[in-house]
Amino acid sequence: MMATAIALPPGSGLTSAVCSALSLSRASVLRHRAALTAPPPLRKARPPSSRALPERERDQVLHHLREPRFADQTPTEVFASLLDEGTYLCSIRTMYRILAAQGEVAERRRHSHGATAPRNTGTCGIVSNRSAKAVGWFQRVWTLRMV
Numbered sequence: 001m002m003a004t005a006i007a008l009p010p011g012s013g014l015t016s017a018v019c020s021a022l023s024l025s026r027a028s029v030l031r032h033r034a035a036l037t038a039p040p041p042l043r044k045a046r047p048p049s050s051r052a053l054p055e056r057e058r059d060q061v062l063h064h065l066r067e068p069r070f071a072d073q074t075p076t077e078v079f080a081s082l083l084d085e086g087t088y089l090c091s092i093r094t095m096y097r098i099l100a101a102q103g104e105v106a107e108r109r110r111h112s113h114g115a116t117a118p119r120n121t122g123t124c125g126i127v128s129n130r131s132a133k134a135v136g137w138f139q140r141v142w143t144l145r146m147v
Contacts, residue, residue, distance in 0.1 A: 001024060002024060004022070005018050010033065053090060061094070062098060065078055065098070065099065079095065
């Protein structure tokens with residue numbers, strides 16, 4: 001209904017009549033119509049922070065994160081390992097930001113892709129809900145049956 005009222009030409013004078021016939025707020029229709037015709041708001045690019053790591057240090061962090069010994073570790077584990085060795089490069093969050101900028105924030109471990117056999121697609125239905133008293137605790141026992 002709103003789409004019908006918005007589709008009317010703006011200067012036709014029918015907006016008020018259509019809105020009252022469809023029980024729509026005239027202000028809502030005009031607001032939606034204005035939002036469709038208005039240009040998208042321009043976002044200014046944020047200037048880089050003065051506290052951001054220089055490119056040389058970012059490359060050094062990436063070099064450490066890409067080492068083979070850290071291949072299966074999260075940035076949190078890499079951070080802890082480097083601290084144990086006496087090396088502080090940046091915060092854990094900054095490591096994640098650097099990896100995200102490179103498109104490398106994903107599961108870094110190798111996974112098996114599982115079996116290729118078809119899965120059982122049957123559904124389970126609850127047959128009964130039996131309650132039994134067991135050693136002072138109230139225990140529920142569910143009986144399932146393939147449907």
